[in-house]
Amino acid sequence: MAKGPVFLERRTYRLRRMMDAVKLLPLLGFALWMVPLIWPLPDPADQTSADPMPMSMALLYLFGVWVFLVFMGWLLWRRTAGKMGASGTASSLSSRPDEQG
Amino acid sequence: MLALHQLVIVCLAYVIFLFVVAFLADRAALRGQGAALLRSPLVYTLSLSIYCTGWTFYGAVGYAARSGLEYLTIYLGPSLVMIGWWWVLRRLVSIGRSQRVTSIADLISSRYGKSNVLAIVVTLMAVIGVTPYIALQLQSVVLSISIFAVPEAGGTPNGAGFNMTQAAFWVAAGLALFTVLFGTRKLNVNERHHGIVIAVAVEAVVKLVALLAVGVFVVWGLAGGVGDTLARIDASAIGAWEVQGSRWAALTMLSAAAFLCLPRMFQVMVVENDDERYLQIASWAFPAYLMLISLFVVPIAVVGLDLLPAGSNPDLFVVSLPLSQNQNGLAMLSFLGGFSSATSMVIVATLALSTMVSNHIVMPVWLALWQGGATQSGDVRNVVIRARRLSILIIMTFGFLYYRASGGGGTLAAIGTISFGGVAQFLPALMGGIFWRGATRLGALWGLGTGFAIWFFTMLLPSFGVDAALSRDIFEQGLMGLGWLRPQALFGIEGLDPTVHAVFWSLSLNALAFLVVSLLTFPDPIERLQGAQFVNVLDQPSASRGWTASVAGSEDLMIMAQRILGAREAQAFFEAQARAQNIPGQLPEPSPAFVQALERELAASVGAATAHAMVSQIVGGTSVSVQDLLAVADESAQMLEHSSQLEQKSRELSETAAQLRLANEKLTQLSLQKDAFLSQISHELRTPMTSIRSFSEILRDAARLSAADKTRYASIIHSETIRLTRLLDDLLDLSVLENGQVSLHFGQGNLQDVLQRAVTTATAGMAGSLKVQIAPMAQDVLLNTDLDRLVQVFINLITNAQKYCLSEAPELTIAARMQRDGLAIEFVDNGQGIAVDEQAVIFEKFYRVSGAQGDGAGLGLAICQEIMLRLGGRITYLPNRAGTAFEVFLPGSVLARHDAEVALSPAS
Structure with missing residues (x-):
């Protein structure tokens, strides 16, 4: 395990949570972009099925997610860039104990 | 309407413009100017856009017109990879920098113990996998030209007077020439070719601007605004969401995998990366670029379907739509955008591939065939350049042949997915290599082989169509009549979409083979060390790997540089460096900065790994490769063994x-x-x-x-x-x-009798006053030996006592006693004994005790000793007795049998 203090000062703590967000963002993006999997498909055999998702809605949703992800990426970059290298926490952040095998 | 020759002139002008841009960028880089621009995150992001090829530019619209929003998967995957830069790309870039990899083949082979076999396999797979992609670029360019060629035919590409295959040939030749001139103008292989990167960045801007311009024209010029456009979309043939879930997920993952594994993406993303921090900028900037470039695809498709006559090729809407509205300028811009997409992709892809081919296939073969050739000046350089150019031509030829074989009929999107499926096979070996230390070379080989074979059978061969590469029988009955080997229904599982089917089976079996074989095999030492370095790359301090070149001889460096760069260039470089060090006219000092610069210069010619090895040979010291260490260890082990062998030999000697x-x-x-x-x-x-x-x-x-x-x-x-x-x-x-020639005459006799006989014989006729006493024995002892010889010994002892006992009343006592292992007979007289220093030699021949009178020849005791030896006993002198004392010992074996039990119990 990476040795260090148990509690961190507020700024370092925030930085670490920002990095957590950076790591989690692609998972969020994947989840959001896989939402179309649960949209109903038009079934030519069954006329009574639910109305298929209109193209414009699908378009707006997918591009909306895209813009959101880009914006979040930009925001996180503004918050974390530079500080990582300067505070020297990059190595402690990136050292993952499960890789020591 | 534009005429074809106008189009050609505009193309040429555009190419020349790119040439100038590249040339200026190279010159600026050489002079150290404009670094802020050349190495900016903006340029890095834009260079990533070679992901968007002619397929994106033309094919996406066609894709959307045919299958709705499915085209987006091709961009969602890479966007996710970029947004998730922290997980994979950061690691890849770190490894790329610390290991100085030149290509994805280099990375994989380096991870698995610098295996050249693996490098060759990956290279061949990459060439085969990317070939359809290059064919796709040819097709897209040819299609777009065909529109201008036959405007009267309403945009259909089958008009008279235009030979598609011929056009494809000329486009291929032109692109090959362009790439050869552009890519190998200087022998600039892996390190920052600023010229190309800048040209690619310019082309990235051109294609984005072109597509956006067409999009804006369509939305606001033709459709009448955003709201109207959305309404029109909903009303069109693709107005509802109808993408199969399996294809949506599979294609997203496939494009993500291909984004990591495509040789050209690896080139710009990892090899050309200047600064790891750019990665985080690109992590949002590149998805933004992808978003913008795919933003207007659906509107263009929908409006194209609306306005253009039925039967128009939707792959060409981007050009044919403005053309049909008589927007010649816009059409030309759009054409240039597509041209940019195709050319930039072809340039970088062939460069990346030719680097792999020349580094992993041609150079090893050449070095093996012409041993020692590398020592001649300038040779290496020419060979590398020629190998690269040849590789470029071969790759382009493959692309053209694929285009001809596939008949140019396939839709752009389908061809692109085939290519993606091929290169995605690298993924298990790549990911396993950077995350799992247990991954082994054999595992990688098996995984790659399995995945590639399945891809070849289920995706590439069927792409030529039924009865082209595979017969209808194979499609319906399976390979060799085996039902479970049908190319689109492996293991009898039917009903899957062919693409999903191929991707699923090839990647899952690939990963399975990779994992199982890795678990079962054992890596060799280099593999294990490389594995540890790759997996733990982020834990190591990312200190710059500068040389501490204190001992490097500038002259050695000069000689080596001349060999690779050519004499004139090397001298110019050294002079410039000397001037920079303020010692003009001399050889520059081997400072770390100078050696680093030289290594970069060399790396541009022969690849980073080779250059690094060469410099480290001369500079020595800082960065010795594991292989070097192992070689040294092997050598010293051999020497140790040798020396121990020598030692043993010398000991034996x-x-x-x-x-x-x-x-x-x-x-x-x-x-x-x-x-x-x-x-x-x-x-x-x-x-x-x-x-x-x-x-x-x-x-x-x-x-x-x-x-x-x-x-x-x-x-x-x-x-x-x-x-x-x-x-x-x-x-x-x-x-x-x-001599042992004596023959013994065995007989039986009582010891007492034998002694008596000896005493009688010895004392007869002697005037001596020796008094012989025979101590009485408890029992009779029966001997079974040569009694005459024994008597001879006894006589000799008694005679000696007679001769040499100088006592006034000489007396000899003979006492026999049984011992555990035989019979001991003592002859003790009351003389003065024998001096200690003489005791050792009295049994020697001719030895006579000093001062002795008498006429003996000194052979008596020697004879006694020999006799006793023959009889199996011994005669010894007993020191520390009062007088001279001899003991005759007879072993138990000479004692006669019926006395055995008596003999064995000690008698007192």
Whole structure:
């Protein structure tokens, strides 16, 4: 395990949570972009099925997610860039104990 | 309407413009100017946009027109990879920088123990996998040209007077020429080719602007605004969401995998990366670029479907739509955008591939065939350039052949997915390599082989169409009639979409083979070390790998640089460096900065790994590769073994020498003994002979001799001859005994009787006053041996006592006693004994105790010893007794059988 203090000062703590967000963002993006999997498909055999998702809605949703992800990426970059290298926490952040095998 | 020749002129002008841009960028980089622009995150992001090829530019619209929003998957995957930069790309870029990889083949082979086999496999797979992609670029360019060629035919590409195959050939030739000129103008291989990167960035801007311009024109010019456009979309043929879930997920993942594995993406993303921090900027900037470039695809498709006549090729809406509205300028811009997409992709892809081909296939073969050739000046350089150019031509030829074979009929999107499926096969080996230390070379080979074979059978071959590469029988009955080997229904599972089917089976079986074989095999040392370095790359401090070149000889560096760069260029480079160090006219000092610069210069010619190895050879020290270390270790182990062998040999030799010395000493001693023996013999013989001669002369010459004198003299002669005879008898006896030729006459007798006989014989006729006492024995002891010889020994001992015991009342006591292992008979007299220093030699031949009177020849005890040896016993002198004491020992075996039990119980 990476040795260090148990509690961190507020700024370092925030930085670490920002990095957590950076790591989690692609998972969020994947989840959001896989939402179309649960949209109903038009079934030519069954006329009574639910109305298929209109193209414009699908378009707006997918591009909306895209813009959101880009914006979040930009925001996180503004918050974390530079500080990582300067505070020297990059190595402690990136050292993952499960890789020591 | 634009004429074809106008189009060609515009294309040429555009190419020349790119040339100038590239040239200026190269020159600026050489002068160290404009670094802020050349190495900016903006340029890095834009260079990533070679992901968007002619497929994106033309194919996406066609894709959307046919399958709705499915086209987006091709961009969602890469966006996710970029947004998730922290997980994979950061690692890849770190590894790329610390290991100085030149291509994805280099990375994989380097991870798995620098295996050249693996590098060749990956290279071949990459060439085969990317070939459809290059064909796709040819097709997109040819299609777009065909629109301009036959405007009257309403945009259909089958108009008269335009030969598609011929056009494809000329486009391929032009692109090949362009790439050869552009990519190998200088021997600039892996390190920052600023010219190309800048040109690619410019092209990225051109294609984005072109597509956005067409999009804006369509939305606001033709459709009448955003709201109207959305309404029109909903009303169109693709107005509802109808993408199959399996395809949506599979294609997203496939494009993500391909984004990581495509050789050209690897080139710009990892190899050309200047600064790891750019990665985070690109992590949002590149998805933004992808978003923008795919933003207007659906509107263009929908409006194209609306406005253009039915049967128009939707792949060409981007050009044909403005053309149909008589927007020639916009059409030309759009055409240039597509042209940019295709050319930039082809340039970077062929560059990346040709680097792989020349580094992993041509160079090893060349070095193996012309051994020692690399030592000639300039050779390496020419060979590398030629290998690259040849590789480019070969790759382009493959692309063209694929285009011809596939008939140019396939839709752009389908061809692109095939290519993606091929390169995605690298994914398990790549991910396993950077995350899992247990991944082994054999595992990677098996995984790659399995995945590639399945891809080849289920995706590439079927792409030529039924009855082209695979017969209808194989499609319906399976390979060799095996039902579970149908290319679109492996293992009998039907109903899957062919693409999903191929991607699922190839990647899952690939990963399975990779994992299982890795678990079962054991990596060699280099593999394990490389594995540890790759997996733990982020834990190591990312210090710059500068040289501490204190010992590097500038002259050596100069010689090496001339070999690779050419004499003139090397001299110019060294002069410039010397000027920079303020010592013009001399060789530059081998400072770390200078060596680093030189290594970069060399890396541009022969690849980073080779350059690094070459510099490290001369500079020595800082960065020794694992292989070097192992080689050194091997060598020293061999030397150790060698020296230990030598040591053993020398030990054996010295042992032999000691033995020889010993033998020599013995021989010398023997020789001395022989000499002494001879002189003793002659002495012993001469003494009686002298007296015999003198007395016989007296008898002959003296005239008057009294009868008494005569008798006296004759008896002296007689006694002397007796003595001679006895001496000769003894000698004969001894030599017989020593040579082992004696024959023993075994007989039985009582010890008491034997002793009595000896005493009687020895004392008979002797005037001596020796008193012999035989100690009484508890029982009779029966002997079974050569009794005569034994008696001889006893007589000798008794006679010796008679001769040499100088006591006033000489007395000899003979005592026999049983021992655990035999019978010991002691002969002890009451004389003064034998001096300690003489005790060791009394058994030697001719030895006589000093000061002894008597007429013995000194052979008696020697004979006794020999006899006892023959009888299986021994005779020893007993020191520390009052007088002279000898012990005759007879082993238990000579004791007669019926006394055995008595003999074994010690008698007192």
